[in-house]
Amino acid sequence: MPDADPRRTPALWSPLASPDVVVVATRDIAAIPLPPGLEPLANESSPTEHHLVMAYGAARLRLCLRAAPSGFSDCLIIQHDRSAATRLAAATRFERVTRGIRLGPDRSASPSAYRRSRLALLLSIHDALDAGAGPRDLAFSLVFPRQHPLVGATWKGSGERRHTLRLIAEARRLANGGYRKLLRHD
Template sequence: MVVVSTPDIAAIPLLPGFEPLVEAVGGNEHYLVAAKGAARLRLCLRAAPPQCPDCLIIQNDLCAAARLAAATRFERATRGLRLGPDRVASPSAYRRSRLALLLDIQDGIDAGMSPRDLAFGLVFPRHRPLAGATWKGSSERRHTLRLIADARRLVISGYRKLLRHD
């Protein structure tokens, strides 16, 4: 997210071609996610004293590198340069595959699949299904139950926000 200190917080500095997706106002800050095609810019506008020029604020914390990358993207957009995918804000390949697996597991639960069906249909598709007491005490069962709990937490916490990049 790019933090912009500006004297006129009501005047959103939308760049040509960018449209607001999400807006929220809280106290003296105005939050905005703007999009142009697949490119997204996340802005936080903070009120500054009159007569001050617009400034980008990069806090020196654990996210400083990500903030600097976001500020660079914002600066490129203000000059009308092409924006590629936002690799810093995008989930990694591992994270994407895990989220897809969790959503597949939730779809399976909604379709009435049992934990054993999920385990050997989605989680361990190359394993031979276990039966009886072997299944009850298996690490496959425990792992599958953890994934089911993660899938439920993902749905409860608002997984659809992933699609909007909020």
């Protein structure tokens, strides 16, 4: 739920929605080998799954533990899809943690500096639209802040206007569900 307070209801993503969630099928959820002193940041259970979000140094681990049928050994489940490489990287990080190897932040699961600044711009545009700003206001306060405002026909036919309108459309798509692509690292 996007409006929920993350301190009270942290995001526990489905492995289908977020490829950095490691799915472990195990006979005994309590027997998953984790380093001593590792405390979960979030811990939630459903009838079929147990979700954990854990901090290990600067790294974050997201686990989805599922009960395996008796007679089966513990295994990692990696879905074969376009995010398979990200799923494999997350599984490798989990395996390193179970061996006690210290990890740094996962760069593959976070956007680049350019992508972060673009997302921040799109969020600012969306917030300004909600506050009642028009395209020209957005263009010369957020998109082209060092440029003098254009007026009349000059504004109407400008590349600045077309670029601002494209950014507005992208911000609206992102707010209307496009943010889910961020979880898949598209």
